[in-house]
Amino acid sequence: MRETEETVVTSKPLSTIDKKLKEKFAEDIANQSSLMDEIGKLLITVELGTPALYATVLKLISGDGAMLESGFTLGLTFFLWFGALVLTFLAIFPKPHRVDSSRLDEIEAFYNESAKHKARMLMWSMVLFFVGIGCSVWTITV
Numbered sequence: 001m002r003e004t005e006e007t008v009v010t011s012k013p014l015s016t017i018d019k020k021l022k023e024k025f026a027e028d029i030a031n032q033s034s035l036m037d038e039i040g041k042l043l044i045t046v047e048l049g050t051p052a053l054y055a056t057v058l059k060l061i062s063g064d065g066a067m068l069e070s071g072f073t074l075g076l077t078f079f080l081w082f083g084a085l086v087l088t089f090l091a092i093f094p095k096p097h098r099v100d101s102s103r104l105d106e107i108e109a110f111y112n113e114s115a116k117h118k119a120r121m122l123m124w125s126m127v128l129f130f131v132g133i134g135c136s137v138w139t140i141t142v
Contacts, residue, residue: 024037039122040092047085047129051078054136060136061140073139079130084125091121 031109054077095117099110 017032029111032111033118035090036115036122040088040118043122043125043129044085044092047088047125049082049099050129050133051081058140060091071139073135077132077135077139080128080135084129084132087121087125090116091125 095114097110097114100106
């Protein structure tokens with residue numbers, strides 16, 4: 001028969017620095033979603049201002065009597081900008097989640113998934129927006 005060996009494990013309490021680091025880590029996880037909201041608010045400002053600036057620049061470049069031909073590229077430009085704006089708004093508005101508040105892993109997963117969802121929406125919004133900028137440059141040069 002085998003004799004069981006006892007292992008002695010010693011530990012020490014967390015230092016003040018360790019406790020503060022752990023607290024800051026938890027705060028950062030909880031604040032990720034708020035940071036994405038701030039980025040979204042900035043994007044909305046840029047995405048609303050760019051079409052107005054584009055129209056103003058076209059008017060200045062073209063002169064008083066000039067008309068811009070409405071074509072596929074111009075329509076695509078504004079469609080992409082509108083799509084980017086919609087995705088940004090969808091990223092800012094909260095998505096409903098069911099979380100068992102007695103389980104810490106579910107709470108952490110909620111914060112992580114919420115931030116990931118917002119980040120994906122904002123990244124696709126930026127892609128559409130910059131493709132729209134490319135289309136707008138194309139309409140000016142063609």
